[in-house]
Amino acid sequence: MSNAVDIRTLDPVPEPLTPVSRQERKLRTRQALLDAALELLADRPFASLSLREVAKGAGIVPTAFYRHFASMEELGVALVEETTRTLRGMIRSARTDPDTYQGMISASVATVHEFVRANEDHFRFLTRERYAGGPLARAIGVELRLFSGDLAIDLARFAPLRSWSTEDLHMLADLIVSVMLTTIVELLEARPGEDAKITGTAEKRLRLVLLGVPHWKSS
Amino acid sequence: MSNAVDIRTLDPVPEPLTPVSRQERKLRTRQALLDAALELLADRPFASLSLREVAKGAGIVPTAFYRHFASMEELGVALVEETTRTLRGMIRSARTDPDTYQGMISASVATVHEFVRANEDHFRFLTRERYAGGPLARAIGVELRLFSGDLAIDLARFAPLRSWSTEDLHMLADLIVSVMLTTIVELLEARPGEDAKITGTAEKRLRLVLLGVPHWKSS
DNA sequence: GGTTACAGTGAACGACCGTACACTGAACAG
DNA sequence: CTGTTCAGTGTACGGTCGTTCACTGTAACC
Numbered sequence: 440m441s442n443a444v445d446i447r448t449l450d451p452v453p454e455p456l457t458p459v460s461r462q463e464r465k466l467r468t469r470q471a472l473l474d475a476a477l478e479l480l481a482d483r484p485f486a487s488l489s490l491r492e493v494a495k496g497a498g499i500v501p502t503a504f505y506r507h508f509a510s511m512e513e514l515g516v517a518l519v520e521e522t523t524r525t526l527r528g529m530i531r532s533a534r535t536d537p538d539t540y541q542g543m544i545s546a547s548v549a550t551v552h553e554f555v556r557a558n559e560d561h562f563r564f565l566t567r568e569r570y571a572g573g574p575l576a577r578a579i580g581v582e583l584r585l586f587s588g589d590l591a592i593d594l595a596r597f598a599p600l601r602s603w604s605t606e607d608l609h610m611l612a613d614l615i616v617s618v619m620l621t622t623i624v625e626l627l628e629a630r631p632g633e634d635a636k637i638t639g640t641a642e643k644r645l646r647l648v649l650l651g652v653p654h655w656k657s658s
Numbered sequence: 659m660s661n662a663v664d665i666r667t668l669d670p671v672p673e674p675l676t677p678v679s680r681q682e683r684k685l686r687t688r689q690a691l692l693d694a695a696l697e698l699l700a701d702r703p704f705a706s707l708s709l710r711e712v713a714k715g716a717g718i719v720p721t722a723f724y725r726h727f728a729s730m731e732e733l734g735v736a737l738v739e740e741t742t743r744t745l746r747g748m749i750r751s752a753r754t755d756p757d758t759y760q761g762m763i764s765a766s767v768a769t770v771h772e773f774v775r776a777n778e779d780h781f782r783f784l785t786r787e788r789y790a791g792g793p794l795a796r797a798i799g800v801e802l803r804l805f806s807g808d809l810a811i812d813l814a815r816f817a818p819l820r821s822w823s824t825e826d827l828h829m830l831a832d833l834i835v836s837v838m839l840t841t842i843v844e845l846l847e848a849r850p851g852e853d854a855k856i857t858g859t860a861e862k863r864l865r866l867v868l869l870g871v872p873h874w875k876s877s
Numbered sequence: 878g879g880t881t882a883c884a885g886t887g888a889a890c891g892a893c894c895g896t897a898c899a900c901t902g903a904a905c906a907g
Numbered sequence: 908c909t910g911t912t913c914a915g916t917g918t919a920c921g922g923t924c925g926t927t928c929a930c931t932g933t934a935a936c937c
Contacts, residue, residue, distance in 0.1 A: 461903085489895085490895065491893075
């Protein structure tokens, strides 16, 4: 048996080489609160979280929570901000000028796949709370509508869509967003190894939708 | 001023002409619990409900709750059963042999609209809990997958889809289901007077999807 | 008509909740 | 070096939670 010390049982050295200013420490605790909340939210709705749970998860005493947020709802808003930042990053990343439909489709789906796998907590939170009701759901809804609007503008640049009415463009954009959201949920619920099948189906769905575009008459 | 008595302030006559057996009374209380829960769920997730709240809503003392359900989770399961019964009713109602795509589309959307408006609580519960995680979400997911499977079988009867692989048929069915779910959520979030616009958009989305069908190559 | 089954009552418990308040000690400003 | 600021502590409160237990009154049964 080794006489090595299990370092996990020792008090952690207080940040070896970083003196850390006061506001830095505060920011870290704030982030620890957000991280703890996000972790607890892996399989429960936000409304079932308690302030005390989150504080304990972040390693602080309940009353210290108020140094960072006035209420759980305020933390929820911060959580929406953080996660929609990830969402916007994904959108920016997916907006690479595409040549063909097929190229655009597979590139977009690949981007979604990549971002979901790299930020599962964020996307789980977004999709869970999107339909949960309450102020957070409304905030997420607003964000998604903004996204859909941007997408409609992007779509308008495509030759086959040049003549579409803005209303029809929004209809198409919403349709694409809802396919993407469905795909995200499927990825989050997937057992390991199912990713390829899910992204494949997602590409098919988008292809089918876009297949109808050249034949569209607004009625 | 009339001297009529406001009957709402009187104790209700204990079921005027019905002697009501014991098991009838029990069933009524059970239903009152389900109704109370559904009402409380209008703007909060199931996981945030307390047993005491539901019992109070049903007009019984908390401990009497256990005469009907062993736990809140068991009540949740019963709620899923009740609401999916409504869902199945809608599906049965929508499955009227259609002649044309357009006829099928508008008839289906009209059925969805009608059922959602007649059972808002049920559909709100289903769409809210669908993505909320936990055992209820899983039960609802199973139910939706059954529904999608049935739809795939129905679709296979259509001439243009006769040659499609079962996999592609499921892809199409899932796509249609997700459009319908999106529509349901939109209807539940709608302000009064917006219904026509929402159902119109839903029809457009379905038309666009089905427009691609004749040009589909699986690849 | 006497007995039983059982839906609903009411008091009590220990656990957890949000929040108030007074505090400590280290980073900071002068 | 000295005084201030403030993130984090510890105690304490009143309220709600799920669950226990002994109970009551009446419908149902023989």
